[in-house]
Amino acid sequence: MKNVALITGSYGGLGTCFVNIHGQKGGDMILVGRSQNKLDAQAKEATAKYHVEIHTIAVDLSKPEAAQIIYDTCQNKDWLPDIIINNAGFGGQGDFARERTMDQDLSMIAVNVETPTRILKLFLKDMIQRGSGRVLNVSSTAAVMPGPLQAVYYATKAYMTSFSNALWRELKDTGVTVTTLMPRTMSTGFANAGGLGDTALFAKATSPMPVAKAGYEGMEKGELNVTAGLVGAQKIFLPLSPMMPKKMLMNNVYDMQLRGSAKK
Secondary structure, three states: OOOOOEEEEEOOHHHHHHHHHHHHHOOEOOOOEOOOHHHHHHHHHHHHHHHEEEEEEOOOOOOOOOOOOHHHHHHHOOOOOOOOEEOOOOOOOOOOOOOOOHHHHHHHHHHHHHHHHHHHHHHHHHHHHHEEEEEEEEEHHHHHHOOOOHHHHHHHHHHHOOOHHHHHHOOOOOOOOEEEEEEEEEEEOOOHHHHOOOOOOHHOOOOOOEHHHHHHHHHHOOOOEEEEEEOOHHHHHHHHHHHHHHHHHHHHHHHHHHOOHHOO
16 A cells, blocks of 8 residues: 555545545545445545545444554554544534533544544554654634534534644654644534534535645645635634634624524
């Protein structure tokens, strides 16, 4: 296998874009997701289209053993990822104390935080030993602010950005880089799966392909952070958000995430 990319959440909207981008470059892939049927269908299509070697690992990324299964499978099969794209993740709208269940939020923490952390704990040592490797961690512009009605999701993305940035510095001069992709809202299945399709937050969602390209190209260059997908007033609002009064900012985010707010 050559120029191997391990991509989690490969058959989602953004994940599919990463598969197509890497396939167009002639790179082989290890696709990771929960559904073996969806992985098989994606692998078959991408193999026929790009004539690359593709393997799959079906695993539930919310389980604590998921990362070890991925790593052990790669070790046993002698699959050596040159690139790791931690793309899998999900959100979910609702009041933390009164609407969201324990399982919903703990599963989100597992997929968005615990499993990508475990994956890098296992794979980074091998990359460092080889003296080369690229990591792209998919975070979100949600990382720069609190997110009432998506309290846990926003917090997981704050973790991912902080964690990734710290690794970027720790890995300096090793030949391994960690890039953080921070997209704004995109027109993927994410919104409907998280109950956000009818919110103002997703009213002007952007296409995922330009976002994926920006992230992939930033990863190739070893950039620290790549912010992508901003439209209209978002380009002004996001850089200013850390300077806004915190209570005003949270009120604004809260209002944008109310169901039905897209119609107002």
